[in-house]
Amino acid sequence: MALQVFTAVTGAAWESALVGALDRADHGVTVVRRCVDVSELLAAAATGTGSAALLSADLRRLDGDAVARLAAAGVAVVGLVEPGDERAAARLQAWGVLHVLPADAAAEEIARALREAVAGGPPRGRDIADPRAALPGGSRPEPPGERAGGEGTVVAVWGPTGAPGRTTVAVGLADEAARLGVETLLVDADVYGGVVAQVLGLLDESPGLAAAARRAATGALDEAALRALAWEVRPALSVLTGLARADRWPELRPSAVAQVLDEARRLAALTVVDCGFSLEEDEELSFDSAAPRRNGATLAVLEAADVVLCVGGADPVALQRCIRALGDLRDVLPDVEPLLVVNQVRRGPVPGDPRREIAEALDRFAGRAVDCFLPADRGATDAALATGRTLAEVAPGSALREGLRGLAARVTGVPAPTSRRIRARSRRSAG
Ligand SMILES: Nc1ncnc2c1ncn2[C@@H]1O[C@H](COP(=O)(O)OP(=O)(O)O)[C@@H](O)[C@H]1O
Ligand SMILES: [Mg+2]
Structure with a gap:
């Protein structure tokens, strides 16, 4: 025929x-x-x-x-x-x-x-019902050696719905990595509306990620163009701001977002991407294969990333959502092994020792060990939000900031200097 x-x-x-x-x-x-x-x-x-x-x-x-x-x-x-x-x-x-x-x-x-x-x-x-069909580049992730972009590492900060603290972790991680001397680009790719610019107190008129994606789609994005679209917060820290309005999500086309990340690898040693939540599979099963998918950009980021952080909250509802999200992620991208970050850990919503209880629950129901616990510290996060600054600036000695710095050290491989407070504490316990 x-x-x-x-x-x-x-x-x-x-x-x-x-x-x-x-x-x-x-x-x-x-x-x-x-x-x-x-x-x-x-x-x-x-x-x-x-x-x-x-x-x-x-x-x-x-x-x-x-x-x-x-x-x-x-x-x-x-x-x-x-x-x-x-x-x-x-x-x-x-x-x-x-x-x-x-x-x-x-x-x-x-x-x-x-x-x-x-x-x-x-x-x-790819099978049309396979949500990965929305991704650029077909059925296989590119092996690292074949990447079109540069050498930099891409970290996706993702997690379930319910505001577990993805943005807080993404901003803190990027800020701390930059303070460790790693040139960092923070990208706001939340398809439900970006808030990174606001959190960092940037007066955002910059076109950011959507503009970079538009350029990428027409083949006109290079390192210089990406640098021009990013907002330089400090010499080692730049931000590609997100969608000012959630209804503009179709501007973040999956293949274009993946190309932006390729270029970001050239621009920065570390790219931290604040992602949207949920993979909304019902949407992926749409019959109209030509329809754009809201979570296509999130999937593209998760597939492109070298490291995926799954940020969950520390109360029973948040843990339940986290367990479900880990299952969804495994279904859609079985090769992605996320680092599990449990944020907002505090006494109260779970009985007994919260870390032990949470670790046990995640082990039992998701078969996963927790890679990082971050404490709840409303005072510190409120002070940061109120002034548009980061935790390192408003609460440098807080345990939350220490946790984020430890996470940045782990992700970048650059050891964090021991803080004065921890040195004092270990001197006291030694003496
Ligand atoms: N460890 C924490 N302790 C106290 N408050 C936190 C912590 N992490 C996040 N928050 C607060 O919770 C709210 C939601 O956090 P955010 O990072 O915006 O979540 P997401 O990006 O997952 O929606 C914000 O007001 C933030 O300041
Ligand atoms: Mg957020």
Whole structure:
């Protein structure tokens, strides 16, 4: 049976000639639909009537996300570029289009590329019901050696719903890492609305992550552009601010966010990403594969990250949510082994010794050990929020700050200096 192909080729002068030549029976290719733009192509792909798409690089609104969605729909992609346009070819390849030909290639050659693209598997295709279909780059995470970006480490700070303290941990971790001398970029990628700028007292008019994602989607994001979009808090600490309004989440396209993180690895030794919560699987099971997914950006961050922190609260309700979130994460990204951070630990909501009780509950119901306990300290967090400063500035001797500094030391591998208070305490106990 002939290969069923969609086309979305600009350049009216030769489009019909090409399609006509391609359609000839002896090439083994049938053009089932000639699409005029990206949205028509995505809609056609969702019908399942074609297994490959031939598209031109300069198609308006074509970006990595569209390519990822074609892949998710099981449609193999072949790209056409103006002869000699290396940049366009590189852009398509960066989006995962492995077969790129000059637009003046012979119909026979194009037909062969289409067959090869399909034979190579629906381009790294994923089952449509698999939420990872929303991710860029197909079914396998890139091995570290193959990364397009730089050398920096990406840490995702994630956790269940219910405000367990993801932002507090992300801001504290980034601030402490910078104080340990590690050049750090803090990225606010909460698709439910970002608050990092406000927490840090930044008068945010900066376009931040959404602008970086827009540039990435058009292939125009490089290190200098990312640096210009980030807000420099101190020389070692920059912030890429988040969505000012939660309803603007479609601006954080998964593939573009992943590209921003690749670039962030070049810019900073450590990138800390404040993520949204929940993976909302019911949404992922949507029939319309072309529909954008709110949590796609969160998934993209979790898959790209070198380290994932799962931040949970320390009361029975928060623990229950944390256990469920760990299960969800395991279902969606089984290779991700998060570090478990239990925040807001205090006496009261759990009986007896809270750390022991919490550790036992998480071991029993999630099969996980707690990597870090952070104490509740409303005085310290309120003082920080009231002044738009960090815990290191407003409560430098607090146990919460010490905990965050220890976490930063662990994540960066840079030992934290022992604080005066702890030195005094150990001198007292020694003497
Ligand atoms: N260890 C802590 N002790 C006291 N208050 C905390 C602690 N961690 C977070 N908070 C407070 O809890 C609230 C929610 O924290 P936040 O970091 O914004 O949560 P999330 O990002 O998970 O929604 C904030 O008012 C914050 O100051
Ligand atoms: Mg938050």
